[in-house]
Amino acid sequence: MGELNGKLQDNLSGIHEIQSFGREEYETEKVDERNFEHIRAMLQALKISAIFHPSVEFISSLGTILVVGFGGYLAYRDGLRVEDIVAFLLYLSLFYGPVTGLANLLENMQQSMAGAERVLAVLDTPCEIQDKPSAVPLKEVRGDIAFDHVSFSYSSDIPVLRDVSFHCEPGRMLALVGPTGVGKTTLTQLISRFYEPTAGRILIDGHDISQVTLESLRQCISPVLQDTFLFNGTIAENIGYAVPEATMEEIREACPGSQYP
Ligand SMILES: Nc1ncnc2c1ncn2[C@@H]1O[C@H](COP(=O)(O)OP(=O)(O)OP(=O)(O)O)[C@@H](O)[C@H]1O
Ligand SMILES: [Mg+2]
Incomplete structure (x- = not known):
């Protein structure tokens, strides 16, 4: 059944x-x-x-x-x-x-x-990505992102990213442009550690993200997803989703930033 x-x-x-x-x-x-x-x-x-x-x-x-x-x-x-x-x-x-x-x-x-x-x-499926026993929290992030010879594939036979290296300084805007299916979304998901690179390292402010706690890493990243997903509830609840303690005033302030009138 x-x-x-x-x-x-x-x-x-x-x-x-x-x-x-x-x-x-x-x-x-x-x-x-x-x-x-x-x-x-x-x-x-x-x-x-x-x-x-x-x-x-x-x-x-x-x-x-x-x-x-x-x-x-x-x-x-x-x-x-x-x-x-x-x-x-x-x-x-x-x-x-x-x-x-x-x-x-x-x-x-x-x-x-x-x-x-x-x-x-x-x-019962165990989560593949876990904190290392020696993981430390990532604190006061400036936003310096570096990819150091990163390779990744979802299945062993089809590589998605091969030896990608770049550096994005804090406060700078970086656009990844390429045909559909080339691996842009995958690359951003590696930064949040939804998947582990098969080779290479990703550094935030010089810290290898595989050595920091998942919670602290994801707390300092605000992804705007390609496919918008709205949770059941009010628009305000959806805007304040990542910060449950946000006041109505703070949610209003966040609206122009997220291009919502
Ligand atoms: N969860 C997954 N499992 C297996 N393969 C995947 C998964 N997600 C994406 N892929 C494959 O990885 C490749 C890269 O996909 P990705 O979504 O990163 O591309 P993209 O550059 O963001 O494309 P688009 O411009 O359409 O958003 C594609 O071939 C896709 O089919
Ligand atoms: Mg995409």
């Missing part, structure tokens, strides 16, 4: 790409495959459930028969009182309630675990 949902979500998000590349048939086949897997798993679960529930019913009925049969025999032979047999039958029905409940609970748990598996896999 999780796999089928994941595939459907992928396809709906990338529907433009699928249509542009004419891959509708291929994607339909993939969804069909997962759908059949889901149906197979559902049938299997129904089969187990069809065996399990009647078995529980059968065992509970067997209990009643045993009490009535054996109790009747004892009443006949040793003079067991009828009230005791009736009381026993009542106890037995009280006992079966929770047992059936437990069986249903087990089934619900199995169903929930199927969904939880995917969620837990995501939650």
Whole structure:
């Protein structure tokens, strides 16, 4: 179910790409495959459930028969009182309630675990980029950025940046110009350490950013993203997102700077 949902979500998000590349048939086949897997798993679960529930019913009925049969025999032979047999039958029905409940609970748990598996896999994924044990906080940044023979690739076979070196002095504006997909956004993301360079160093005010704490590094960078993302809430909340304690006055002051009227 999780796999089928994941595939459907992928396809709906990338529907433009699928249509542009004419891959509708291929994607339909993939969804069909997962759908059949889901149906197979559902049938299997129904089969187990069809065996399990009647078995529980059968065992509970067997209990009643045993009490009535054996109790009747004892009443006949040793003079067991009828009230005791009736009381026993009542106890037995009280006992079966929770047992059936437990069986249903087990089934619900199995169903929930199927969904939880995917969620837990995501939650348990360790973050690749961590602070080094010797990391120090980056303080009072002037904004001197230097790339020292930096190379980077998302996957080992396709290099994105190869031996990039440049220096940007504090207060200067630097434009990276190039065709789409050349690695401009990637380069800016390396400065915030969303990825580690495969070779070379990035320095801020002369400090190698791999040796400073992630929190202090990201606190001194204000990215303006290519794809604007607005959080649910007011415009003021979105402008003040990085500084939760910002007052309304400070948010207003920030507006002209961010070219918002
Ligand atoms: N998260 C990612 N995983 C794998 N490859 C990626 C990822 N992000 C980008 N790429 C690839 O890395 C290359 C550089 O992408 P990047 O987004 O940095 O380019 P860009 O210069 O910013 O392009 P644009 O001008 O379109 O914004 C592209 O080939 C892109 O497909
Ligand atoms: Mg880009």
